[in-house]
Amino acid sequence: MRSVDLTARARIRNAAIDLFGREGVNRVSVRAIAAQAGVSSALVLHHFGSKEGLRKACDAYLVETLRGGSAVDLGDTAQLGAMLDTPELRRYLARAFLDGSTEASMFFDEIVEVTERWLGRGVDEGWVRATEDPHTRAAVYITWLLAPLLLHEHVSRALGVTDLAETDAALRFSRSAIDIFTNGVFADERVLSAWDKVGKDRS
Structure with a gap:
């Protein structure tokens, strides 16, 4: 995204990713995007038709980048790490999740x-524990992975670091998360039992 040798269309898209991620789609004008990209507003509309068309192009570029190419399946959750290489994309993805874009x-x-x-393969291979609700567990697992993205400022402050995406900070956060996934937090089942009791009392 930082290359100086980009087409006008790519410069417009990158400017939009940066501004949309920083301020949100509704707060950014086509004129502001054009100014940052060094082009006219008319050229933005020529390439993308409208601000909404530009936003959709940004979303498509983001997803393709995270997949490693439009024809490549995600493969596993390690692909999510690609977002950490580019602060602009990281901010944009966080904003897109919060704004609830279709893409x-x-x-x-x-x-x-x-x-x-x-995780299902892990259960079959013996390195993941089985669960009664594998879909919900997967959703919770992804929520954990996205926490530093969506709460970057707050998690960074809590850990006393400037940028959670910096390698040492990311390793520190990830090590703690993996420890929780592997060894757990609670030493017995009293909290789980209390939670299950709430469900039983409601039925």
Whole structure:
């Protein structure tokens, strides 16, 4: 995204990704995008038709980038790490999830399905515990993975780091998360039993 040798269309898209991620789609004008890209507003509309068309192009570019190419399946949740290489894309993806764009919603559903299959293979191979509700577990797992993306500022502050995407900070956060996934937090089942009791009392 930082290359100086880009087509006008790519410069417009990158400017939109940056501004949409920082301020939200509704707060950014076509004129502001054109100014950052160094083109006219008319050229933005020529390439994308409207601001909504530009937003959809940004979403499509984001999903393709995270997949490693439009023809490549996600494979496993490790592909989510691609977003950490580009601050602009990281902000844009966080904003897209919060704004509820169609493409971001479809991508979230897709990675939950991929994660459910991945964890299912782990159950079959013996390195993942079985669960009564594998789909919900996959959704919760993805929520954990997205936490540093959506709450980047707050998690960074809590950990006393400037950028959670920086390698040492990311490894620190990830190590703690993996420890929780592997070893758990609670030493017995009293909290789980209390939670199950709430459900039984409601039925």
